[in-house]
Every structure is written in C-alpha cells, then in structure tokens.
Amino acid sequence: MEQAPQRDRSWDEELRSRGYRVTPQRQLVLEAVASLNHATPEEIAARVQQTAKGVNISTIYRTLELLDSLGLVAHTHLNHGAPTYHLATEAGHVHLVCQDCGKIDQASPEAIAPLTAALDDRHGFEVNVSHLTVFGRCQDCRSKTRA
Amino acid sequence: MEQAPQRDRSWDEELRSRGYRVTPQRQLVLEAVASLNHATPEEIAARVQQTAKGVNISTIYRTLELLDSLGLVAHTHLNHGAPTYHLATEAGHVHLVCQDCGKIDQASPEAIAPLTAALDDRHGFEVNVSHLTVFGRCQDCRSKTRA
C-alpha cells in the first residue's frame, strides 16, 4: 500500500519496533483521529469507512486500544457514553466540555501548570495532562442563561 | 414511614417542593451514595438491597438521574464503564484517579482555584467543580515504578 511520501511515518517504527504490524486499517484509524479531533469510536469508524468500507467496528476498537497503549493517541471520558480520542501529540492541553451545549474547547497548558504543581506538591500525584477534562459552562451558554 | 428524628431531612423538602415524592427507595439510594462515596450504580444497588431486597436496578438508575438533576448528588466519569456517584455536598473537591492502581483520592478546592480563575479569565469558562476528575499516577505507584 503506497502513500504520499511526505506523510508522517514515525509511528510506523513505533509499531514495528514493538512487534506490531503496520496495516491499512491502523493507518486509517490514526489519520481519522488526527483529522477529527475528539472523536468517538463510531465517528472514527465512519471516517475510516469513507476510504475503506470493509473496516469493522471491532477493528476500530482494537486499534484505538492499541494506539492508546502505545501512547500514540489518548482518550478522555466525556459526559455519558463514548470516550473521545485525539492524537497524543496534541497532549498538554485541557479539554473544556460545556455541559449545556456539548462544545469542546481547549485550554493551554499554562492554565493548568499551577494545578499540576499543587497536586504534585501536596499529594505526590503526577497528572496525566493529555487525559484531563474540565466540565462546566462555556462563554456562549453563560451569556445566554444570564439573559 | 417514620425514621430516627436526627437524620438530615433537608432533601425531603427539596423533592416535595418540586413536585416529587419522598419514597423509601429514594431515601435508601441517597443513604447509599452518602455512605459509599464514589460508587457505581451497581454498587449502590447492592447496598440498597441489603436493606430492601426488592429494589430494582432500573429504579436505582432513575433515582440517581433524579437526584443528580436536583443537585443532591453528582457523578464523574472514571476510566471505562460505569460513572461513580457521590453527594453533591461533598462537591468542591477534585478526584484524583490513579491510572495504575485505580485508587481515587481527593484534593482540596484550593488546589484548583488557580485553574478555575485562569479558565474563567482566559476562556470565559465556568468550571463545574463537583464534576472535576484528574487522571494520573498516585504517589504509591510512582515510587513502585521508579524502583
């Protein structure tokens, strides 16, 4: 399976060096996660199937679990039901989930630096920043409700 | 259904004033949430059924949803699967979930004050503190791995 030469292939070696194989399905899942950002397994499956219709949902789950364990993608648990996946290279940001409209925003790492420092200091707890989600209400919904 | 007089009954009125009824099932669920702390619906059901065996799991779910919507309990979405419920009066703390051993610790509100301030400031985002969960590794697991 040939591809455009300029695509990032560093993860290929990550797989192979650990004894895993590089398959079209895995490429497609990783590309889907990269392009969708905060997507559920079903959304990722839909995107993958735009290119390769035969890919089964169970393969999506297995692949996401693998990529997650390798640290290539990360997931967060949002409101109810499905987790959402994003590239681990985008880690270091906080997810801001609006409980009114469901919108997902992101905050920069600096905003949470005091938090991670305080938790390390006082609890000896090492924060997994790529897995951090904050719930609340976004600016839009706050102004709407106040009206 | 009479009970010991010294039990906290403020939530009774919370229900009645909104047109909901006070039932033994709802009392038991609230008591279970209070005594268990971070319990899943199934765990709550098990506790409730120690007292009243007939209570159905669907009643547990419906009651938790109700109490949650009334702000009497709150839930967080932990690793995979079931959410965990706790009393809303214990809100204002952060859950620290260890991804290695699964232990749930709590951090005081002061630790997150800088975070909530920064997010409000820079994103107009109002943090729901009772719903905040931080993933990472606890002190014990860190020292084990480092060894």
Added chain:
DNA sequence: TTACGTGCAAAGTCTTTGCAACCAT
C-alpha cells in the same frame, strides 16, 4: 383519589471476544 413511582421484562447502546481466514513481515 390521583398521578407519580416502582418492578418487571424487553430492548437499546456501546464494547468485547472467539474463531477461521487473511496478510504484513
């Protein structure tokens, strides 16, 4: 008395698993 709440059972959603065929290495 009235209509909200519950138990029961069935269905729904999301995810995992066993197994034979398949294919990356």
Added chain:
DNA sequence: ATGGTTGCAAAGACTTTGCACGTAA
C-alpha cells in the same frame, strides 16, 4: 511460511423504556 490482524457474529456490560400495579400526598 507464520503469527499477528481482521471480519464476522455472538456475547457481554451497562442503561433505558413501556406498561400495569402500587403508593405518597
């Protein structure tokens, strides 16, 4: 060639829903 991967289908975990009976108010 050969063992990791996939598709398929079935099972599993978790949650919701419809309906008739029960019960708080």
